Amino acid sequence: MRRVLALLLLTPLLVACGDSDDKTVTVGALYPTAGAQGVGGTEELRGVRLAVEWANDHGGIDGRRIRLREKAADRAEAVPGALAEFQRDDVTVVLGSHGSTMSAVAARQAGRHGISFWETGAVGEVDAAGAGGRTFFRLAPMGASLGRHAIAFVRDTLAPKLPAHGALRYAVTYIDDPYGRAVAKGAETEVTESGQTFVGNFPYDPRTKDFAPLALRLGEARPDVLFAVSYLDDGVALRRATAYLPMLAAIGTSSSFCHPAFGDQLGEDAVGLFASDKPDATHVNADALQPEGRDALAWVAKAYTDRYDEEMSSPALSGFSSAVALLMHVAPAAPDLTPAGLARAATTVKLPEGTLANGGGLDLAPLGAIDAGANRRSAGVIWEWVAPRTRAVVWPPQLATHEVIALPVQR
């Protein structure tokens, strides 16, 4: 009788584990797979799927196989419903979301649904007081870091190669949304804190189609260096509208200036432009990686090409590397996969740069820090369009595959 009663008392605990049990653990994946960000979201999700495969081949999480539960959210408004479904299915850890507008909603909502959300690609600012470091973690670079990297690169590496000039005058133009604001803020901070000349911020409405008035205002400010935060179509239009300005350098960021389609659409007009972003699989200098990162990169680059018949893009590599950091390093160190358990492990696990396949490492900022939950060792690089439709990683030196060339940007 005692045995029967003991078994009965254990039953609720077994049921509480939901979809996870002693042999498997379920992890959620929330990405756009259609709509405006469907292409990049799908690529990032593919990277996550391969990370699950790679992690399972290396023992899963403490011997338990990882099962991915995928849900699509093609726009920010779909995120709360998707998180509610994950909660209903007892999924407590979710990877996502590729897009900054979706990431911002996920950061605000994850805690309410008892979920620990791990951002693998989006860089935009989030307005979710208290979520960072508790229920929201960003493994990809913060937007502000991309902006800072861009300015530091121009100031320290490119400026000495430019034609004779006085003190460089910097202008920042950006799309007025969470992504644009985050990256622009980082750039402006780097300019002003390092004593450079800042000639102004030039935000524009996301619905802007005609960039001639903005180009006129920029021309009046007479910048030597233009830092632009945009998406693809507006980035191309912005470049076309500002190509005649007498500038010495122009640098953009993820989602536009670094994107292959940007070079395809602009051809010759893209040459000489730079972009601050994440690397892709074919442009990472494998020699600069730690053995773990090198092995992972070699495997995933081949697996991705074999499976999808295309090279592994920057979002795909970011999805893979970020998911590996969570599944193979943070989760095994956590007492359990609850938000509290993962938060405890998140700040104790540190990985040196180069441990991950994209060249990044892991150093999640602790609670109380201004960047709580953000990865301070995320992988960020500077791309340059070195010839029509040809780009290369030129910075940081250890990850570069091409030297920096100062080319004229005025047409």
Add this chain to the structure above:
Amino acid sequence: MTQRRGLLGAAVLAAYVIAAVATVRLTDHHVRPLFEGIGPAPPYQWVDPPPEFASGNVKPHAVARELPLTPIGSGLTSISSGDAQLVVNIPDGAVPPKPGDTAVAVGFEPLAPKQFAPAPAGLKADGNVYRVTLAYKPSGQTLDAVAKPGNIVIAVPEPGVALLWSADGKQWERLATQPVGGPTTLGARFERAGYYLGAAEPTTEGKPSSAGRIIAVIAIVVAVALALGVGPVLVRRMRKPKTRSEQRRKQRGRK
């Protein structure tokens, strides 16, 4: 049904091709005009936003357009709400000519779903209700239906499964619907004026939450434990010999 779906698909595709060709011919924007680009979808414009999206919400406006009438009636055209949340495409002659009238007025009015009947069982409202009106001008005579069907495309905030139609907003009819480029854009045949609404599957119903399941299991376990543990005790008590005092009383009585 298959033929209807095929026609709808062909109509949506035709509208897309027309828009693509027009974009390339008439503008400098030499890329595919729809479902293209790396930027996010613009924020959904709610008439009655949920609390999490109330901050910064831009309320959508009603739109009125006039289509000139020719001897064959209205021409091939695409009418948009201006915020990319509603598009109606109609073919040549969708509105037939009418003596004395020179145009047809098309109106789109975004409305809050809570003013109307709830979506049918198993569905929930997904975004705004749109009232679509058609009226001849200058006579003002309204039209309930078009002579030749076109298509209606509605953007919804959450992944949707159906478009609903109603003549008066009191009862909804589910239309044959297909996603257009993704689950947050839905298309259907456009045949009638009236009220249109996107619908999604509810997320809060169905499988109970983990906590609910645990409580239910605990209740069952307690019941089973009682049955297994207390039941035999009761049976034993019923069979057990009486207490000594009772036995003594019984013995005395016998004496």
